[in-house]
Amino acid sequence: MPSPERGFKLAARLGLGLSLAVVVAAAGIRLGAGAGALRVVHRAAASLEVIVVLWLVWMAWRARATRPVVFRAALLAAGLTAVLSVIGIATGQNPPAAWAAANLLGGLALAALFAWILGRVSGGPGATRLALASIVGALLAVQLFLGARLSIVDRFAVALPVHGLLALALSALLAWVALARVRGAAGKLLLVLALAAPIAGFTTLQYEHSAGAALAHAAAAALLLATAAYAFGRGT
Numbered sequence: 001m002p003s004p005e006r007g008f009k010l011a012a013r014l015g016l017g018l019s020l021a022v023v024v025a026a027a028g029i030r031l032g033a034g035a036g037a038l039r040v041v042h043r044a045a046a047s048l049e050v051i052v053v054l055w056l057v058w059m060a061w062r063a064r065a066t067r068p069v070v071f072r073a074a075l076l077a078a079g080l081t082a083v084l085s086v087i088g089i090a091t092g093q094n095p096p097a098a099w100a101a102a103n104l105l106g107g108l109a110l111a112a113l114f115a116w117i118l119g120r121v122s123g124g125p126g127a128t129r130l131a132l133a134s135i136v137g138a139l140l141a142v143q144l145f146l147g148a149r150l151s152i153v154d155r156f157a158v159a160l161p162v163h164g165l166l167a168l169a170l171s172a173l174l175a176w177v178a179l180a181r182v183r184g185a186a187g188k189l190l191l192v193l194a195l196a197a198p199i200a201g202f203t204t205l206q207y208e209h210s211a212g213a214a215l216a217h218a219a220a221a222a223l224l225l226a227t228a229a230y231a232f233g234r235g236t
Contacts (some may be wrong), residue, residue: 004063005121008070011056012118015077018052019111020222026104027218030152031211039093047087047095049110056117073117080110101148108144108222112229119233133198133232136177139170140225147201151214153231164205167198174228179236190231195222 025042030128032153040162053074084106093100146163171194200217207213 004059004208006066007059008056008063008067008121009118011059011116012054012121015049015052015056016111016114016118016226017105018049019044019077019114020219020226022049023104023111023222024215024219026100026107027132027151028211028215030100031214046085050085051079052083057125067121070117070120071118073113077110077113077117080106097152100150104148104152105144108225111226114227115226116233119230120233126229129236132177132181132236135231136170136173136228139166139173140228143167143170144221146224147218148236151218160220167201171195171198174224177231177236178230182231186231186234189222190227193220193227196220197224 003037022042022045024133025045028038029042055195057074057078063082064071084103085097087099087103089107095103131194143166146159146166149159150163174194175191178187178194181187182190197217200213200220204210204213204217
């Protein structure tokens with residue numbers, strides 16, 4: 001029988017992969033890039049994600065005495081999944097812009113939570129500095145909120161220059177974190193994504209009608225968030 005750690009890792013990896021698939025598919029549908037096939041991917045991944053979350057909660061409940069933090073994170077994942085399911089069912093295939101943005105941000109939060117759980121279970125000799133994690137988390141939250149607003153609600157709002165300037169500052173901060181604080185493959189991936197996400201964003205501005213560039217930017221941003229959450233969960 002697999003150890004609890006192996007079960008947690010498998011569930012977190014599956015949940016992370018499925019939540020990223022849901023987020024990227026939703027972004028692709030919004031951009032009109034292969035919407036038919038992406039709707040199938042979106043529905044299948046979202047349905048499987050519910051099963052994974054229930055499995056994770058069940059394992060976390062059994063291990064709640066030894067891993068209380070993971071148990072609370074699993075309950076939060078279940079709550080987020082329930083809220084996202086209600087939004088998806090209530091708003092249908094063509095939700096209002098505000099609900100579409102909320103759905104996208106909720107999916108990103110769920111992906112980050114799965115990544116954090118994976119990092120927490122994987123463990124590490126280092127401890128996360130709360131101040132650093134809080135600053136990075138706050139900046140990522142603001143940046144993703146602005147990105148969702150610009151991509152879904154208003155593409156050319158006053159938030160656009162703020163989004164661009166914050167992207168440069170956040171890229172520099174995450175590059176420093178990757179080089180100075182994160183060990184191994186996670187640090188290298190974080191560095192690559194910290195550079196790739198803003199490059200993809202500025203490329204999207206250059207080719208404003210390119211769905212491919214916009215989708216690459218969305219995917220890079222989602223992967224960047226997940227990698228940062230994993231690094232801080234593991235201990236950075």
